[in-house]
Amino acid sequence: xxxxxxxxxxxxLSRTSAPIEEILLExxxxxxxxxxxxxxxxxxxxxxxKKGDELRILRFxxxx
Amino acid sequence: xxSAENRCSLCREPAVARLTGPERRLCAAHFIEDAGARxxxxxxxxxxxxxxDRVAVxxxxxxxxxxxxxxxxxxLPTLGATPVAVTVDEGIAGYREETLxxxxxxxxxxxxxxxxxxxADLFGExxxxxxxxxxxxxxxxCGVLRRRALAEAVKRVGATKLATxxxxxxxxxxxxxxxxxxxxPRLRQDTSTGQPGHFVPRIKPxxxxxxxxxxxxxxxxAYYRDLPECPYAGTALRSEVRTMLAxxxxxxxxxxxxxxxxxxxxxxxxxxxxxxxxxxxxxxxxELTSGEVCQVCRLLGKGE
Numbered sequence: 095x096x097x098x099x100x101x102x103x104x105x106x107l108s109r110t111s112a113p114i115e116e117i118l119l120e121x122x123x124x125x126x127x128x129x130x131x132x133x134x135x136x137x138x139x140x141x142x143x144k145k146g147d148e149l150r151i152l153r154f155x156x157x158x
Numbered sequence: 159x160x161s162a163e164n165r166c167s168l169c170r171e172p173a174v175a176r177l178t179g180p181e182r183r184l185c186a187a188h189f190i191e192d193a194g195a196r197x198x199x200x201x202x203x204x205x206x207x208x209x210x211d212r213v214a215v216x217x218x219x220x221x222x223x224x225x226x227x228x229x230x231x232x233x234l235p236t237l238g239a240t241p242v243a244v245t246v247d248e249g250i251a252g253y254r255e256e257t258l259x260x261x262x263x264x265x266x267x268x269x270x271x272x273x274x275x276x277x278a279d280l281f282g283e284x285x286x287x288x289x290x291x292x293x294x295x296x297x298x299x300c301g302v303l304r305r306r307a308l309a310e311a312v313k314r315v316g317a318t319k320l321a322t323x324x325x326x327x328x329x330x331x332x333x334x335x336x337x338x339x340x341x342x343p344r345l346r347q348d349t350s351t352g353q354p355g356h357f358v359p360r361i362k363p364x365x366x367x368x369x370x371x372x373x374x375x376x377x378x379x380a381y382y383r384d385l386p387e388c389p390y391a392g393t394a395l396r397s398e399v400r401t402m403l404a405x406x407x408x409x410x411x412x413x414x415x416x417x418x419x420x421x422x423x424x425x426x427x428x429x430x431x432x433x434x435x436x437x438x439x440x441x442x443x444x445e446l447t448s449g450e451v452c453q454v455c456r457l458l459g460k461g462e
Binding site: 113124125126127128129132135136137138139140141142152154 | 159160161164172173174175176183186221368369370373374377378384404405407408
């Protein structure tokens with residue numbers, strides 16, 4: 095699966111299946127500070143990502 | 159949980175968010191409805207507006223104030239009140255231009271009256287110039303001047319209330335910061351009642367939504383813009399507290415709500431224990447202050 099990080103860099107993970115929350119924590123990202131878009135759709139972090147999925151991680155800037 | 163199991167608790171469409179208190183999963187349409195309903199319920203419960211109110215909506219053009227105007231544009235007419243957007247242009251090169259454009263686009267699209275006040279107009283210089291040699295105090299200086307600028311904008315548009323886009327995260331961070339600073343007076347300070355002749359009551363309808371919920375709301379309504387971060391942000395205590403609280407909220411969901419409940423408890427018991435301290439007026443500008451010269455005049459070097 096491919097993960098597009100907040101800085102727009104792309105990481106390819108070899109895992110076949112894992113809950114998104116677990117993936118975020120492994121990447122050092124606190125799930126409460128980001129929104130995850132899986133294959134173009136916003137999803138809760140307890141959803142499982144599988145081989146072939148694309149995860150885009152949006153970190154919102156502060157202020158506003 | 160598999161994608162097939164991730165369904166809206168109300169309609170079985172794919173869920174975009176999992177919320178607690180009560181536990182529920184919501185699809186895009188029901189999330190938008192739920193967020194709006196919570197804001198409207200808070201406005202009614204706390205009697206934030208009255209029929210006939212003209213509510214100034216602080217609109218920076220960033221995410222929180224964009225969500226605030228979208229929601230108040232929808233709800234205020236149902237409560238007999240009207241919105242008017244007010245924007246403070248501090249004069250922060252490379253940051254404010256884009257958010258100002260977003261603010262103008264939004265008010266134009268919604269057909270909401272919009273007034274803009276600038277630091278240069280009110281204080282003689284923009285923030286970038288005012289901060290030369292004291293950039294590390296950016297948030298403090300800007301905070302004091304922005305409050306005054308917003309109060310001035312409110313007077314100019316003749317508003318009876320001021321709504322700001324403070325979200326749950328902002329409010330919880332402020333509580334913890336006041337505790338860490340040992341600043342009980344500020345922890346107790348309640349701006350929702352206003353000061354006749356000086357400040358109109360301030361309301362914070364978004365304090366029931368987390369920053370994450372607000373961004374989700376904007377993404378789902380296609381109003382989210384990845385705007386630049388303020389160049390003066392991130393140096394203050396708030397930045398440390400934000401990281402700390404985000405970690406706690408993840409491990410112990412509900413931490414932020416409990417901090418606000420604690421603040422409200424402190425306010426309630428403090429109010430009963432002693433009367434509010436009397437304020438005087440600044441000998442230079444005539445605005446309210448706890449001393450002889452207000453913070454704005456001191457920051458602008460007028461009190462020396």
